[in-house]
Amino acid sequence: MQxxxxxxxRARLPFATLLGGLCGVLALTLLLSLTRGIVPLPWTExxxxxxxxxxxxxAAILVWDVRLPRAGLAALAGASLAAAGVLLQGALRNDLxxxxxLGVASGASLAVAIGIVxxxxxxTALPGFALAGGLGAGVVVLGAQRLSRDPVRMILIGAxxxxxxxxxxxxxxxxxxxxxxxxxxxxLIGSLIGRGMSDLLRLLVLTAIxxxxxxxxxxxxxxxxxxxxxxxxxxxxxxxxxxxxxxxxIGLTAPVVASCGPIGFIALVAPHLAxxxxxxxxxxRVLPLAMLIGAVLLTTADLLAREAVAPAELPVGLVVxxxxxxAAILLxxxxxxx
Amino acid sequence: xxxxxxxxxxxxxxxxxxVAHLTTGxxxxxxxxxxxxxxxxxxxxxxxxxxxxxxxxLGLAGALLQTVTRNPLAEPGxxxxxxxxxxxxxxxxxxxxxxxxxxxxxxxxxHLGLAGVxxxxxxxxxxxxxxxxxxxxxxxxxxxxxxxxxxxxxxxTSMLLLTADDNQLRLVLHWTIxxxxxxxxxxxxxxxxxxxxxLSMGLLSAGIANAxxxxxxxxxxxxxxxxxxxxxLIFAAAxxxxxxxxxxxxxxxxxxxxxxxxRMLVGNDARRLFPAAALVAALLLTLAxxxxxxxxxGWIEAWSRSPVTAPSGIPVGVVTPLLGVPFxxxxxxxxxxxx
Numbered sequence: 076m077q078x079x080x081x082x083x084x085r086a087r088l089p090f091a092t093l094l095g096g097l098c099g100v101l102a103l104t105l106l107l108s109l110t111r112g113i114v115p116l117p118w119t120e121x122x123x124x125x126x127x128x129x130x131x132x133x134a135a136i137l138v139w140d141v142r143l144p145r146a147g148l149a150a151l152a153g154a155s156l157a158a159a160g161v162l163l164q165g166a167l168r169n170d171l172x173x174x175x176x177l178g179v180a181s182g183a184s185l186a187v188a189i190g191i192v193x194x195x196x197x198x199t200a201l202p203g204f205a206l207a208g209g210l211g212a213g214v215v216v217l218g219a220q221r222l223s224r225d226p227v228r229m230i231l232i233g234a235x236x237x238x239x240x241x242x243x244x245x246x247x248x249x250x251x252x253x254x255x256x257x258x259x260x261x262x263l264i265g266s267l268i269g270r271g272m273s274d275l276l277r278l279l280v281l282t283a284i285x286x287x288x289x290x291x292x293x294x295x296x297x298x299x300x301x302x303x304x305x306x307x308x309x310x311x312x313x314x315x316x317x318x319x320x321x322x323x324x325i326g327l328t329a330p331v332v333a334s335c336g337p338i339g340f341i342a343l344v345a346p347h348l349a350x351x352x353x354x355x356x357x358x359x360r361v362l363p364l365a366m367l368i369g370a371v372l373l374t375t376a377d378l379l380a381r382e383a384v385a386p387a388e389l390p391v392g393l394v395v396x397x398x399x400x401x402a403a404i405l406l407x408x409x410x411x412x413x
Numbered sequence: 414x415x416x417x418x419x420x421x422x423x424x425x426x427x428x429x430x431x432v433a434h435l436t437t438g439x440x441x442x443x444x445x446x447x448x449x450x451x452x453x454x455x456x457x458x459x460x461x462x463x464x465x466x467x468x469x470x471l472g473l474a475g476a477l478l479q480t481v482t483r484n485p486l487a488e489p490g491x492x493x494x495x496x497x498x499x500x501x502x503x504x505x506x507x508x509x510x511x512x513x514x515x516x517x518x519x520x521x522x523x524h525l526g527l528a529g530v531x532x533x534x535x536x537x538x539x540x541x542x543x544x545x546x547x548x549x550x551x552x553x554x555x556x557x558x559x560x561x562x563x564x565x566x567x568x569x570t571s572m573l574l575l576t577a578d579d580n581q582l583r584l585v586l587h588w589t590i591x592x593x594x595x596x597x598x599x600x601x602x603x604x605x606x607x608x609x610x611x612l613s614m615g616l617l618s619a620g621i622a623n624a625x626x627x628x629x630x631x632x633x634x635x636x637x638x639x640x641x642x643x644x645x646l647i648f649a650a651a652x653x654x655x656x657x658x659x660x661x662x663x664x665x666x667x668x669x670x671x672x673x674x675x676r677m678l679v680g681n682d683a684r685r686l687f688p689a690a691a692l693v694a695a696l697l698l699t700l701a702x703x704x705x706x707x708x709x710x711g712w713i714e715a716w717s718r719s720p721v722t723a724p725s726g727i728p729v730g731v732v733t734p735l736l737g738v739p740f741x742x743x744x745x746x747x748x749x750x751x752x
Contacts, residue, residue, distance in 0.1 A: 171557065219742070231486070231745050235738045238665065242734035245590045249727060253579035260582065264571050339564065390575070396568035400561050404543060407557050 090360050093352055097367040101150065104374040108146035109138055111378065113386055144275040145267055149377040149391070150370040151275070152331045153341055155282050157369025158289040159324040160342030161349075161362050165296040166320035167226045173343040174328040176233035177321065180337035181240035182212020183329065188244050188259045192251035201262065202277070202333045209329030212240060217321055226317075265336035265392025267377050274334045281330035285323055289362060292320060296358035338373070338392045340399030345369040347406055372398070419678045423692045427465075430699045434461050438706060456597070463596040464702045464729075465695045466608045467657040468667055472694020473615045474653040475668030476675065476687050480622045481646045482552045489654040489668035492555070492647070493536040493562030498658040500566045501532020503573055503585050510581060526603040529659025536562055537651035541644070549640060555647075591664030591730030593702055600660050607656025612691065614649040619683040622646060626683065664730045666737035667694045667701070673744060701732040 088096075109121040116124075116134055124134040125143070156174070163172040174180060186208020190196035196204060216236045220229040244263075248256055295316055298306045303313050331338070349365035350356050376394040383389055435457050436442050442450050471489050478487040489495060505528035540562045544555040570589065574582055587594070621642045624632040629639050657664075671694030672686070678693070679685040705727045 171560070228745055232742060234486070235741045235745070238734045239738040242590075242731050242738075245586070246727070246731045246735070248586065249731065253583065256582060256586070257579065260571075260574065264575075389572075393568055393572050396564060400565040400568070404558060404561050407561075408543065408546065408554060 088352065090353065090364075093364060094367070097364065097371060101367060101371050101374065104371060104378060105146050105150065108149075108374060108378055109142045111382060112137075112142065140272065144272040145270050145377070146374055148270050148275045148278060148334060149267055149373045151278050151282060152335050152338070153345075153369035153371070153373030154366040155278075155286060155327045155331050155369075156338065156341040156373075157345035157349075157365040158286060158362060159327040160344075160369075161296070161346045161358070161365050162289060162292060162320045162324045162327075163342070164346055165292075165299055165358065166317045166324070167230055168299065169226065169230060170347070171343070172230065173339070174324060175237055175339070176216075176230055177325050177328065178212040178216040178233060178237045178240055179209040179325055179328040180332050180339075181237045181244065182215075183209035183332040184259075184263055184337060185212070185240045185244050185247070187262050188247040188251075191255050191258050192247050198258075202274070205262075205336075206329055206333035209332050210325065212236075213325035213329060217318065217325065220321070261390075262336050264390040265338040265395075266390035267335055267380070268388055268390070270334060278330050278334050282327060285326045286366070289323060289327065290359075292323070293358035293362050295320070296362075300356060300358075336390075336392060338395055340395050340403070341369050341372055344399050344403050344406070345372060347403070351406055351409075419689070423678075423689070423696070427692060427696050427699070430696055430703065431461055431465070434464070434699055434703050437703065459598045459601050460593055460596050460702075461699070462601050463604060463660060464593055464699050466601075466604050467593075467661045467664070468671070468695035468698030469691035470604075470608055470611060470653040470657040471664065471668035471698070472671035472675070473612060473687055473691040474650040474657075475694070476672040476683075476690035477615055477618075477622065477646050477650040477653075479672055480626055480683060481643055481650070482556055483626065483628075484552070484556055485673070486669070487556065488665070489650065489657075490563060490663065490665060491559040492540045492651060492654070493559050493566060494533040494540075494651050494654040495658045495663040496563035496566035496570070497536020497539075498529040498533030498655050499589050499663050500536075500570050500573075501528040502588050502659065502662075503570050504528065504532075506584060506588075507573060507577060507581060523599075523603065526600075526659045530607065530655045533655030533658055534651055536566055537647070537655070541647055550643060587728050588662040590728050591658075591662035591733075592728035593661050593705075594728065596660065604656060604660045607652055607659075611649055611653035611656060614645075615653060616687050616691075618642075618646055618649060619687050622683040622687070626681070662728075662730060664698070664733055666733040666741075667698050670694075670737045670741055670744075671697055673741075677744075697737070698729070698733070701736055702729045704736060705729040705732040 106118060106121065109125070110116045110118050114137065116137065120134050121138060124130060124132065124138040127135050128139055130136070130139075159174050160172075163174065163176065164170060166172075167176070183205040186204040187201050190201060190204040216233050219232050219236060244259075248259055251259070295311065298309055298311050299313070299316065301309075306313050306316075328342070345365045345368045346361065348368050349361045352368075353360055353364060355361075373391070373395065376398055377391045379398075380389040380391045380394045383394070432444070432447075435447060435453055436444060438452075438457065440452055442453060447453055474489040475487065478489065478491055479485060481487075482491070502525050505525050509524065540555065540559045541550060543558040543562070544550045544552075546554065567589075570585070574585060577585065621637065624635050624637045625639070625642060625646070627635075632639050632642070654668075672690040674697075675686055675689035675693045679689045
C-alpha cells in the first residue's frame with residue numbers, strides 16, 4: 076500500500092529542503108511584518124520586543140498589540156485555507172474544488188449582511204454572525220450534498236447553493252441604505268485591517284484542533300486518490316470519509332471567514348503549488364507544504380497590502396487575487412496541457 | 414419527451430408570459446387597452462423586448478459554450494466576458510462622472526453599451542489566447558482560464574468600488590447583478606445589432622457544433638477544421654454575452670438553466686437544441702422580470718420592522734438565482750444516473 080500511495084516519481088526538490096526553505100521564508104515574512112510599517116522598527120528592536128510580552132515600551136506595545144496579532148492571523152488563516160483546499164480537492168476528486176463550493180464564505184457574508192441591514196448589529200458582533208452563518212451554510216450545503224453520493228453532483232449542488240446565498244446577499248443589500256451597503260462591501264472584500272489579539276486568539280482556539288487533525292487525513296486522501304472502487308476495495312467507507320473531510324474543511328474555513336472575510340484563491344492555488352513544487356501528490360507531504368505555502372502567501376499579500384499604497388491600505392483579498400490569478404494561470408497552463 | 418415537438422408549447426408559454434409582463438405592474442392595464450396604452454408603448458413594450466432578446470442571447474450563448482467545452486457547467490459568464498463587460502461599464506461610469514462632475518452619475522447611454530461590448534470581447538479574447546497551447550485551444554484550459562480571467566476582472570471591479578461614492582456603488586451593484594429597470598427604446602436599439610449578428614451566427618453554426626460535440630478527433634475525421642470552427646462558436650457566444658451584458662448587466666443562471674431545460678425538451682441535436690435554448694431562456698428571464706416587479710416587499714418589511722426602501726427596485730439578477738437554484742437542484746436530484 077505504501078508503494079501505491081507514495082509515488083513521488085519526479086520529485087524536483089527533497090521534501091526536507093522544501094519544508095525548511097518554506098519555514099525560513101515564512102519566518103522572514105513574519106519578521107518583515109513586525110518591522111515594516113508606518114513606524115519602521117529595526118529588527119533588533121522588534122526581536123527584543125518579541126521577548127518581552129508584558130513590556131511597556133513603545134516597541135513592545137506596537138509588536139504585541141498590533142503587528143504580531145495581525146501577522147499571526149494572516150499566517151494561521153492562510154494555513155487553514157490551504158489545508159481546507161487540500162481536503163476538498165481530495166474529497167471531491169476535483170482540482171478546481173475550493174471552499175466556495177461549501178457555501179461557507181457566501182453563507183457567512185449573508186449572515187453579516189442580514190445582521191447589518193435587518194438587525195442593526197454592532198460591528199463587534201459581526202464575527203459572531205459570520206461564524207454562525209458560515210457554519211450553518213456549510214452544514215446546509217453538506218446536508219444537501221449528503222443526498223448524493225456522486226462527487227460531480229456534490230460540486231453542482233454546492234455551486235448552486237453558493238449562488239443562491241450570493242443572490243440573497245444582493246437582495247439584502249438592495250433593501251438596505253447606502254451606509255449599510257458600504258459596511259457590507261467592506262466585509263465582502265476580505266481584509267485584515269485593524270485585527271487584534273482577540274481575533275488571533277479566537278482563530279487559534281478554533282483551528283488548534285482541526286489543523287493538526289487535517290494532517291491525520293493524509294493516508295485517507297492517498298487512498299481516495301486511487302479511485303472510489305479501489306478505496307472501497309481497501310476497506311474504506313468512501314461515503315463517510317468524504318463527509319468527514321468536507322466537515323473538517325468547513326470547520327477550517329468558517330473561523331477564517333469570520334475573522335478576515337472571504338479570501339479567495341489561497342485554498343485553490345496553495346495545494347496546486349505544493350504539488351507542483353513536490354512533483355507528486357503524496358498527501359502526507361502535500362498537506363504540510365500547502366499549509367506553509369498558504370501561510371506565506373497570505374502574510375506576503377498582507378505585507379504588500381500594507382506597503383503598496385502606504386499610509387493607506389488595500390484589502391488583502393484584492394492583493395491575494397492580484398497575486399494568485401497570474402500564478403494560477405501560469406501554473407495550470409503548464410500542469411494541465413504540457 | 415425527446416420525440417415530441419415542444420415548439421407550440423414553448424411559443425404559447427412565451428406569448429402568455431409576454432402578455433402578463435405587459436399587463437401587470439404598478440398600473441394594471443386591461444387586455445383590451447393593451448394595443449394603444451401609452452404606458453405600454455413608452456415603458457413596458459421596450460422593456461419586454463430587451464428582456465426577451467437578452468434572455469435569448471444568454472440562453473444561446475450558454476448552449477454554445479456547453480457544446481464547445483463539452484462541460485455541462487459552462488455558462489455565458491465562463492469566458493470572463495460578463496466580468497470584463499461589467500468592469501468596462503464600471504470604468505465608463507466612474508470616468509463619466511469624473512468628467513461631468515460629482516453627482517452626475519448616469520447608468521444608461523450608448524457609451525456604456527460600447528464600453529461593455531469592448532471590455533467583454535477583450536476579456537473573451539484574453540481567455541481564448543490563454544487557452545491555446547501549441548496552436549490549439551484546449552477545452553479544459555478554456556474553462557479554467559475563463560474562471561481566472563473572470564475572477565481577476567471582478568477583483569479589479571471591487572478595487573474600483575473602494576474609491577467610489579455611494580451613488581456609484583449602488584449603480585455598479587445593479588450592473589454586476591444585472592437589472593432591467595428603466596430600459597427603454599434606446600436600449601432596444603443598442604441590443605438589436607448584437608442580437609441579430611449573434612443569434613444568426615449561433616443558430617447557423619448548429620451543424621458545426623454537432624460535429625464538435627463528438628470530440629476533436631472525430632470532428633477532424635469528418636472533415637471539420639476544428640480550431641477555426643471552435644473559434645467561430647466561441648466568438649458567437651462572446652458577441653451574444655457581451656451584447657446582452659452591456660445592456661442588462663451580468664445576469665446569471667439563465668444561461669446555465671436555459672440550455673439544460675432545452676436539452677430535456679429536445680435532446681442533444683444542436684439544430685434543435687440551440688433555438689430551444691434561446692426560447693427557454695427568453696421565457697425564464699421574462700418570468701424572472703415579472704417576479705422581480707411583484708416581489709412581496711411588505712413581508713420583509715413586516716419581518717424586519719424597518720422600512721424597506723429599495724430605491725431603484727429589485728434587480729432581476731437577484732430573482733434569477735432565487736428561482737433558478739431550486740429548479741436546478743431539482744434537476745440534479747431528479748436525474749440520478751442509473752446504477
